[in-house]
């Protein structure tokens with residue numbers, strides 16, 4: 001049986017369809033990624049699956065429990081790590097975790113062992129008595145992941161687990177996540193802006209845009225779905241209508257002053273392409289990577305810098321409160 005099963009899940013805010021009829025199935029032990037730009041509906045989807053937000057319509061089961069009719073059973077079987085930091089900075093890691101264990105009714109005599117286990121998993125045992133405000137961003141994220149694990153959930157929801165973290169810390173967190181999925185057979189559903197994270201960490205990825213799933217599959221399958229080579233041209237006056245008519249051109253995507261052109265056999269056909277493309281400032285040829293998959297399905301590019309800028313703006317907004 002599928003661990004998570006979602007059917008036509010929808011959330012409407014007034015006129016806005018934040019999540020627009022999503023359906024998917026996630027297997028036990030799978031690391032499943034929801035990849036999408038800002039406002040795509042990723043957090044809203046996780047909030048509904050974790051029963052913190054009521055869907056407008058549609059249904060879902062998590063660990064065999066219906067999110068609408070059995071929310072308490074769903075909550076008992078899941079862990080949730082929110083997009084925004086939600087730990088108490090003035091408490092130590094140990095105190096934060098203990099508070100959480102008490103709220104989740106972890107048996108009293110088990111609490112210390114579980115805290116020790118969870119902190120061990122994210123390499124924070126040595127810092128458990130430090131106040132969280134003295135942690136780095138990566139340590140705080142790891143502490144919040146440990147907190148999500150305390151009641152030994154079968155399913156863990158991670159909303160942007162590595163946003164704003166440096167590449168090295170991000171890779172560390174990937175290792176913890178992989179370990180949870182493989183050693184503990186935990187099912188993990190995470191959201192991300194990062195192409196690399198979707199590509200390298202996730203077993204399967206749903207690309208979500210405007211509340212809808214626009215592509216779903218293993219990263220390798222999604223990349224293989226883009227055939228041929230990609231030629232990226234920049235130039236202020238590219239003649240793309242001529243390019244589109246060439247027999248070896250499969251698709252043309254324009255992104256500002258850039259055009260991404262899918263061609264068969266770029267090595268052979270590039271000179272002919274350049275003859276009709278007008279004034280070209282630069283040319284790049286490469287095999288499809290995950291950025292191309294994303295661009296193909298959403299018509300937008302997300303650069304890592306954009307995700308960090310979003311996080312920066314959020315941090316500033318919180319600081320002003």
Ligand SMILES: Nc1ncnc2c1ncn2[C@@H]1O[C@H](COP(=O)(O)OP(=O)(O)OP(=O)(O)O)[C@@H](O)[C@H]1O
Pocket residue numbers: 013016018036037038039040041042043044045083310
């Ligand atoms: N409480 C709310 N009231 C009204 N609109 C909302 C509310 N929460 C989210 N939305 C809207 O729903 C849409 C989806 O938001 P959501 O937070 O799910 O996006 P996201 O994919 O998680 O984006 P991000 O990458 O920025 O975290 C957005 O247009 C957002 O403005």
Ligand SMILES: [Mg+2]
Pocket residue numbers: 042043044083159
């Ligand atoms: Mg979000």
